[in-house]
Amino acid sequence: MARLAGIDLPNKRIVIALTYIYGIGLGTSKKLIADAGLDESSRAHALSEEDLNKLRDQIKKIQVEGDLRREVGLSLKRLIEINCFRGQRHRRGLPCRGQRTKTNARTRRGKKRIAVAGKKVAGKK
């Protein structure tokens, strides 16, 4: 079992497998593998311990998983604490880069909540 940065890698091509780590996308993955001098298309479980150590050394250079999550969390907390516009949008779970919210914005606002006709009347009785 190949284990990197506290994550079990699935047995896929190593470029893809690395993207299962939080903080590594396809671009970063390609760069890391090139820097480690490995072949992108080799399967994750087929890698030798030596190759894995090469990858570990590369991953140490960037921020991934817990550290990265913590940093993102802290910067969000800062925005919320200083009570700026972006902080208020984060607090309410709305988009904070000026997108429209009349429609769309489903990623931030969550799944659609459809108003049910006649619900209010039933509640009042």
Added chain:
Amino acid sequence: MARSQKKGPYVHESLWKKLQVMRASGEKRVIKTYKRASMILPEMVSFTIAVHNGRKFIPVYCTESMVGHRLGEFSITRTFKGHSGSKKTK
């Protein structure tokens, strides 16, 4: 696109002048301003600036962590109290 480094952070002249006077004399007074696009500089920390939101002046107390943000970010221009039918807001 980000602003050119050469120009430095944007602060409107008149606001900057007032701030300099206040810093020189050591007195602390609330400055009223319409210059929402002006950036908060380290020099402004611990001053209160009343920023116009289109209707009235909102006092903004500048702290260390606000440096680099614009004054307008702290003076919200829209008020949304919720929709008429929703139960949540009451």
